[in-house]
Amino acid sequence: MAGQTVLSMVAVKGNKERRRKEGRKEGQGIWCQSQTKDGESETGNYGQETRRNRGKKKCTLMIDSNIDRRNQTCVSSNLVSNKGRYCLSMATLITLKFLLLTAFHLSSTLAKSDTYIIHMDTSAMPKAYSSLYTWYLFMLCSVSESSKATATSSTISSKLVYTYANSIHGFSATLTVSELETLKKLPGYISSTPDRPLAVHTTHTSEFLGLSSLSGAWPASNYGKGVIIGLVDTGIWPESQSFSDEGMAKVPPRWKGECMSGVQFNSSLCNKKLIGARFFNKGLIANNPKLKVRMNSPRDGSGHGTHTSSIAAGNYVKGSSYFGYATGIARGIAPRACVAMYKAIWRHGVYSSDVVAAIDQALQDGVDVLSLSLGLSLNGIFLEDDAIAVATFAAMEKGVLVVASAGNDGPSYWTLINGAPWLLTVGAGTIDREFEGSLTLGSGVQINFKSLYPGNSSPSHVSLAFMDACDSVTELKKMINSIVVCREDSSISRQIDNAVAAGVLGAIFISDSALLEVYIRSSFPAAFINVNDGQTIIAYIKKCNYPTGSLQFRKTVIGTKPAPMVDSYSSRGPFLSCPNIPKPDILAPGSLVLASWSPISSVAEVQSGLLYSNFNLMSGTSMATPHVAGVAGLLKAAHPDWSPAAIRSALVTTASPLDNTLSHIKDASNNNFPASPLDMGAGHINPNKALDPGLVYDATAEDYIKLLCAMNYKPEQIRIFTKSFQKCNDLSLDLNYPSFITFFNDYDSSSAEKVVKEFWRTVTNAEEVGTAYTAKLTGIDGLKVYVEPQRLVFKQKYEKQSYKLTLEGPKLLEKEVVYGSISWVDDDGSQSRSINGLEDLLDSSKQCPDQFLSDDANNSAAEVTQENPAGCWSYINPNKALYPGLIYDGTAEDCVKLLSGMNYTAKQIQMITKSSTYYNCSNSSLDLNYPPFIGFSNRNSTSRGRKLVQPFQRTLKNFGDADVDYSVKVTPMRGFK
Template identity: 65%
Template sequence: MPQSSTMNFLHTLSTVLFIVSFHPFTRAKPDTYIIHMDPSAMPKAFSSHHSWYFSMLSSISDTSEAASASSTITSKHLYTYTHSINGFSATLTLSELESLKKSFGYLSFTRDRPVTVHTTHTSQFLGLNSVSGAWTAPNYGEDVIIGIVDSGIWPESESYSDEGMAQVPTRWKGKCESGTNFNSSFCNKKLIGVRFYNKGLLSSHPKLTIPMNSPRDINGHGTHTSSIAAGNSAKGASYFGYAPGTANGMAPLAYIAMYKVVWRYGTYTSDVLAAIDQAIQDGVDILSLSLGLSVDNNVLDDDPIAVATFAAMEKGIFIAASAGNDGPLYWSLVNGAPWMLTVAAGSIDREFDGILTLGNGVQITFESLYPGNSSRNQMPLVVMDECASVEELRQVRNNIIVCKDHLSISDQVENAESAMVSAAVFISNYPYLSELYTRSSFPAAFIGLDDGQTVIDYIKQNSDPRGRFQFRKTNIGTKPAPKVDAYSSRGQFLSCPNVLKPDILAPGSLVLASWSPVSEVTKVGSHPLFSKFNLLSGTSMAAPHAAGVAALVKRAHPDWSPAAICSAIMTTANSFDNNLSPIKDVSNFNQPASPLDIGAGHINPIKALDPGLVYDATPQDYMKLLCAINYTSKKIRMFTKLSHDCMNQSLDLNYPAFIAFFNDDGLSTSADKFEQEFQRTVTNVGKGGMAYTAKVTGMDGIKVMVEPPKLVFKQKYEKQSYKLRLEGPKLLKKDVIFGALSWRDDAGKYVQKVRSRDPTILLNINSQVNPISILSLAISSSASPSSLALGLRLTKQQLELEKMSAHLSKTDSEVSSLSQSSPARSDRRQVYYVQSPSMDSHDGEKTTNSFHSTPVLSPMGSPPHSHSNSSLGPHSSRESSSTRLSGSMKPQRKHDGSRKGRKPWKEFDAIEEEGLLDGDGAHQDFHRRRCYFLAFVVGFFVLFTTFSLILWGASRPQKPKITMKSISFNEFRVHAGTDSSGVSTEMVTMNCTVKLTYRNTATFFGVHVTSTPLDLSYSQLTVATGTMRKFYQSRKSQRALTVVMLGSQIPLYGGGASLGSLNGGPTQPVPLTLNFVVRSRAYVLGKLVKPKFYKRIECSVTMNPTKMSRAILLKNKCIYS
């Protein structure tokens, strides 16, 4: 009977679970895809590829979903690409995509994915001035067109003045598109073209309304990057008094063409691809890309940006791209295609400081970007230890609180901000402080342990300790500089590990450049601040520096290929700072940086104009590389648009860097040797009659041979080849060895140096788990001391830094464990499990891969990063963790012959004694009843949970309905004033009334309703807020709501520059945006089931100054999401 009851219960339970698993029925939604096509396969019946693609979409369309087939195809199709790739982007269901794959000419697809966006003194720091030849020789980049793919542009900025500009070149085919608050008259002889793209964004967000649907930049990022690359001179630039001076772009007389793809709501690859496609057609010379896919999505053959830039390179367009802001983790680099210049970010010799003066006169300097005024009077100092309690901080808010190094600094800052303290001192031993903290909203000092102890001792020794702050201090000429910053992504690029990345280091930290005056830059207290200039950090800032320098080289040598320009920039880079010491890595406790951090070194515009020798490469050279990493013919056709037989392939790209992988299989002895050979071809771009002699330095324990040891060039543009041969023991003493090969000309003008790179890539090229040593060489032309040979190990302090840096990283490394249990391993040989991106194939072709799913030694010997996701990530991490990986790095101990055949478990003999087995039946019955009871308890909870889920599922469709009715403006005044810190600015005072209805559609439960504050903004500036009171809405009922929104003396900080006013009132309609979220919670069966409903509401409304106090209907003006 118990067994029968149990079986019936389990049968009933399985039936219920089966039904629940199929409820509710869902239907797959369409998604946006980028389709790669073979252009040669187009039937002759079609006049263009565009018409062919439309016909193809028509043939595969699910016509049952639309009444009109033609309108369906038009809505599905987003872009046709003809210059960057051959293909199109469209919104397709899975069934349509499968049908499309069977179409003649189809190559592959890529899902449309989000893309992330990664100066008064930087030009002087790079040696650019009116005296040096780096500006005067190429005439400031005149006649070069730089295309920027970003968030748009603020055309009124002084950086886009066309003073001193030549006429727009006749070869330019672009145009100036109009849109919201932007017309073609904003273009001039400086800003020669603007376009905007958002079809991919709108395809992913069909109900989205874009208030600023034009090239105008309300974000600021695009204005910032474009003015860095080619901004004209802008006098009186500063960030609230910091970094005062004249702001210049790298190529001040170059032309700018802006392609807006970055929007407040997101950025998509289909839009970026359309922008690059158009830029190629328009005729740009340089492309600057300060954006890229996320690290886990950045696979070369599945990256539309990489494919598009290959086409740009074929057209002679130079591409500078940001490496990403996911450092200091290794393998975090994006935009690593060999035909791009991948740019890392570093600091310059400028610091922004504040001063804390104690009551005894001792002054402590600290980094700060606080925009408020200095304090005139001294304030009491109070030690609050870890500053963990907001309530305790509120009690001493009128003092300068001192927080010790016991809690995370981010939590301390947040607590102090919540308590609205007057000022604070944060003591921390963190090796680098984020710009986010130094840009605090209240007076704050971030100091180290030594200075912190000075403050603590002063407080302890005085009965009335006091202090005061001074801000807005700018110091020029600080040392050492440059340094590579922690956020800058590190190499290697896993999709193409035979080409060392990043390529170059450029200024990227706290760069001053133009900004959109309607985009908030910081806050003082709760008040947002706006400015025409902003200080930003990121590889987004480094890439346009490199793009501007490339424009200078392009102007000086208009016939050079993109590879030649890249070589000139890399081989002339500085590997030493202004102390004549190796460039330091901030995230590694100021230890010397490796080439995985800084590439060839810091960019040097003056030397890049005259490199002596260049390492050139053609599109065919890149094709050979793609073949060598086992790309299929279809994938290569995606890049080249042509068939390629891969008969001639090579991993040895003619690139200004060397990297060698040497394998220790665990069986090698000290007598075993390795050999590796490279070949390079250099072109003499100096005068004829030049001779270069090779000299090798460094390379500890490795024999380096160069053949021939001397290169003689009789004339300009003559090519010479040489071979570099490496020999050494397989059992290397160090994980990483590097040195330098210098080519020195007899006249002493040039030093073409193959400088050591210090890569910490430990990549296993076999299918076994074996340690690997790496030897690396890179090319540079700075006449500096020979490079050091270095083997890297992580100290305990570094491991702690790895944990902190990974916690701050925006993009976590996705590395999965191979097994949840593993034998003990040597600390020296840790492994990652990586999967070659070339194994991913959408076209179904079988491939043979040179890189398989194999364990890879972690960089710097650091433990791999643990990740809950079991998918294999494309890169490894510098983060230390306890990820478990199967497989010992040491040879397993062999068993002797006596143990052969031994079973892996112990065997026991049964012992039968009288009396021991008499109660066996009783024991079995007891255990059976126990199992029945446990099954009943588990079954009850499962059934109860299932019942609750059914109730929850039944309540979900009964969502409340919210309808926006109207808004009426009663007052809107613009007047002069000052904010709480004394900054003079225009201010706005307004009030309005919003009406809406709330209906509870549920039949058997009421809801408790709350909302976030209603926010009314002009561009991104909040000008009024209102609060909707909490209420309870009974079932099947409705109520009308009225919310009054007020804004009193709201500082505009430049945000009202385009808001004309007369006698305190606006003279033209003002576009405003209303935002808030309504939250509803129901309680079903008491509080057993608590479904929640969220409704985000965004309304676009225009205030007409001639129709004040009249109700404006909000029907069809709001998005409910």
Template identity: 55%
Template sequence: MPALLKSTSLPVSETHQPHFSTTMATTLSLCVIALFLLPIMVSPESHSYTVYMDPSLKPTPFSDHHTWYLATLSSLSQGETKLIHTYTEAIQGFSAILTPSELQALPSTPGLVSYSRNRPLKLLTTHSSEFLGLTPKYGAWPISGYGENVIIGLLDTGVWPESESFGDEGMTGVPSRWKGTCESDTHFNSSSCNNKLIGARFYNKGYIAENPDKNISINSVRDTNGHGTHTSSTAAGNYIKGASYFGYASGTAKGMAPRARLAIYKVGWYGEVSPADLLAAVDQAIRDGVDILSMSLGYSLGNDTHLDDDPVAVATFAAMKKGMFVAAAAGNDGPDLLSLANGAPWVTVVGAGTMDRKLGGILTLGNGMKVTFISLYLGIFSRDTQFPLVFNDSSQELKGKIVVLVGKDDVSMELQLGNAISAKASAALFITNASEYSIGSFFPAGFVGDQDGKTLINYIKQSSFPTGALWFKKTFIGKKPAPLVDSYSSRGPFPSCPTVLKPDISAPGTSILASWSPISSASPDPFRPLFSNFNLADGTSMATPHVAGVAALVKSVHPDWSPAAIRSALMTTANAYDNTGSHIKDVNGGLIASPLAIGAGHVRPNNALYPGLVYDAGEDDYKRLLCAMNYTAKQIRTITGSTFKCANWSNTQLNYPSFIAFLNSDGSNVVQEFRRTLTNVGEEESCYSVYISAMAGFKLKVEPERLTFKRKYEKRSYKLTMEGPKFGNKMWFMGRLAG
């Protein structure tokens, strides 16, 4: 049976394509709103600073901290004081406008701990919308109306309707074309639906039949797991201010298409999905009028079944015929090849990557230097207390100290952490360049990179009394490089259809903050439950609703586009580069990520609205592919629901924005031809010239090298010929065809 693709949450479980594309130059901007009680006039060279003070050093003449901070600022200022705020809870200190001379005098201030220049804060979601360039000022959001009238269907574990993500504030009435309904049952009333959550149904007859001994206590669409609430709010959740995971990743939560409508089809029970229930749900979604379908489910440990035995492939073919765009998770069984959970050619399969956000804290050394670290420590820790620092010496008494250790792998770090806890250490820091970890979430532990680790070790060795203070629950934006393909994301090719590139695209899937079921534990430790309205989760389950939401934005602007045209727009405008300008890399080893890991690249919503050209395909195109793959008439009918007369078709001719060629294992020469047809969806009169990135050992030729369009929706074809190879022991090659 298919299983829900569990999000290995930081808390909880549950051949590169060539393409033609046009790229729109885009300038990103940030909108930051600052509120002040009174207008403050500053000179051009002045800046806003936050000043951290030690409250224990407040002189006795001052009655409270506010008067102390005001007097401190007055002593620095040669004119009118420019105090903004004083703080006693979030931090101890104040913020103020300081001139260069005042800033120069600040270090001699009694009681000063540190100071930092204030820079504009970003309005955060799970942060993924900003990371993908979505902004209310221009681009995909305002142009698409934030996806309003597009209906996204979620096949998952249901929904927690009371979450603010599903509030309908600011939304218009339900589209008249909607044919769905909200089913009332155990602990779920139809009145829970509104102009945002417009449909709610559940399916478990298949599951019950296959698991007669399982007791379903809440027999309704209500989400007792959290997975469905997380994915649906990621796709189209409304705005929620003050969202965070116990203080981490705080900001305003919102989905990719915050004004799109949501229809929930609960098919997941105890982590499993009956194929019978899945088919019934998709069947109903088609009747209800869903536009976009998001499916974070599939077979685990890879899917090597034929397409006619794959319920997801069969169900989604029918959805595609009705014009429904389907996004499905690649799976969480990477980094091995051939590990995809989904790969039907008519489905957009989504891999997962990281973002530029780091969750953790700051270590302030006794000499004033600061080191950032990764952590998800959930407890309370005194950030004002300097603890003695010791390095990797098990013979020392660790009680009341911060121990610094070298972490080599998960097993060794778990063992070292256990020893540190047994020795009553106050905290532990691991020096490692490995991936992010969640161990020690109930013990104050963090992970420092190798470079900062050297600074830390040198300080400990050179200081007569090394100390440090830890400040947890911090969020850092701007981490580089990002994105990286994460290790868990399943890799292609898809065994049942290896000539079509899968996954198609990648999206944020690591450390995604979204709404959660408050009756399902959001704790990393199954023996220490914690409950929250939000959760951080990892997985292609989290990446999939990102793409479903972006597809809703494209659908809103281009309601007549086919699912293949939308997928083409996403793929041909995807970003193959990270925020350092280099090719996206794999988190394992730092090598350039294979197209079998990232597909066409990382999704770019603003660019996808206007791709210029699209590779379109329909029902008959996929039937021809099935013929070329030697599926029998019976198998084709099982998949497509109809008969089809096969001819002499080639399995390389599907009109798809990628090319995959299989080479002879003996290294002998291969010549392959690929034919593609492009539809002009850009300017009426436009011309595209081909550009081919070099592939060592191959000869590539495109005919014609120039395509000229005279009107919109005109179609023009070309042929790509590939001859090769002359190579050593490489397993795969990649190139890019652009225009």
């Protein structure tokens, strides 16, 4: 809806934004003079260039620039340097290939090789080289440890994994540590990063998003017609009906991609829907040389890529379901958009070099939107070491919006990945659909429960047997023709295993565990019932002489409330590598999403064996991401001139913070308390409103460069992103982003000094006519919020206006995180549904207080709370550690007592202490004077019913400068006093 622009604001107790202090020192260069062909690369004529270096030896290296022939050799030795000018001794063309090959493999065995992504300054390539590929080969030849002997061009070129020209400038190669160090000295070298492994982040949703053929984003965008959505994933199953080209228009003439042939895949499988399919696994093979890839083609052997592709842009498929669940018409978010698949995720792993190569090719092919349901499993590295962040910067520069998953490592904060400011980062939420079964007791009482049991067995009118903890397979076998009832135990999985081993007809598991949904795809007829309903079942069994029950499955319930909710697995912000930009950006459907699947990959298992299907129900931010990519495709079709930042702005400012009960969206992992912007971003995606956002917050490459400069990235590091030298004359942490985040310093909690935070934003009028807007603020608890001016008047489309948002408050906030919103409402009176009221964001049992280090540190840290350390995901905090108040001290003697308590003998203790002293093990204790505690209860103990008493004794030492009194505060544990 035009006239509504909503921004979320977050204030976090902690210090300022994380910045860089120093850049990496780069090496000088070593130059390898080359001898290349004159004229075209396919002729056999050689030219020669030599250079003298202050009396040093003549430097020459020869190679056949027609690399595919692989019939020449490269020899180099005796690297010499002198005041920045470098050369190699005369190289000679040798035909002793066997000798060279043997020498190369011998040297390879002497040092371990790893794969690295090398960033290069391509302007440094000498004119003597006909291509970057040739230049890179000569560089590898010059650093090769086999160069002191000889090496063939084929063995040298085998070290080169990929060359990159679009997403980054450079190449990936397999090198030893010493080879890498030598490479760093070559001219043109900028930086290198290890080829890190990545992780995959793993219908009705279009209706849940409000998409309709009558009005809104679908008809306005012609269902995404003409837009190309690329996905980097596990491949695609082209025969799926979701990729039929029925009703599709011609392939866009700007498309430069192709369909690569391979194992069980040929180019004829592509059509007007699936217009491109490629595969990339050189990095995988380089990191695993002995690996044999079976499905060496774009074909999807796992199902993940087929699933995400059909979510984003799948065609209409009638009668789709998961074994009778979620029956209906399946279609993608942009059903008339084209799909291009770039397979870089493999059964044996996924590597940065392959993903960068896939992104590089997608940009060259001409995709409009790129969907990445993957990311680094390592959090907190600097952006220039994040291959995805670097490669997608180039996508932004080329006008391609990259939508990326936030990760599945929630619910703790600081777990989010893919948070680079130029990415659209997506969290996962539930939808208003549940899958159920029902238990009908002989008394007629019916109890519903969540279930996705895919089998055909539905026990009817059979006896019910209450078996308490179900901890004896022998006893369970006596009830093989019954439905057994198992009361809550410490291990539901063990109860399930026992019931399966006994071969009972069915089972009812009574528990309030939050993990019950993990088990709903049971391999046999099973019901997972909460404790309240469980009491009803147990009471019926005890009361009735012949208790019976019936189990029915395959119920799909639409319209459940509340929905959406932020699912527990969805990773939370802030983004550790760039916390001054609030992430995630938005929430989208990610839980139990129905979409197409690879029919050779099993979807479930029952007692009779594995089950296969053309559709599957999957959960994860992997599923949420293509939803947003599809909506972005709709916006791109409706507004082809919009930049990636403008599309992101439209999605973020029109997202809804409310669920289908018109209450604030809840956090499923936090006792259904209201979710914060660090959980859900601006809210749940709203495609129809995003079509007409009123105002947009645009940003260019220069804006992101200013941000990197303000984060203390050095010009040589920024060059990795921009591929050109950038001076940091203009810098600003205040990116023109459609949301805000700030951190308050709590080091001096006694200070009454006020803190003032200012943000500047520039908005662009996206309306066809002039419009006036008035600011509407939802305040932030403990802070004063101002906006200047309070009214913006636009006379024409694309006109820009700026405003300043000011937050004022104390250094120490009472709550860990508080948030509010600012809405710009047009003169028609359209009211945005902004966040009502202010909530305490963090529950003490979920999150520890977070706090940043000072600006001159390169890493961030979170303090450990003493109130409830259990379950906290915390970083070391050196500032707090300087003044801990109390300390738990310990000596070597205490550790010896512990070893003795662990039944180490005196002789074994002597080996550890390296002392000739014979220790008397009579003085032993398992109770070390350690800050945390841990105790174990024996669940297999025969003395059930007896109370366990486990004392711990600690000695505290006052670390303060004066006398002080302390009071104890205990957070109780469930089931314990």
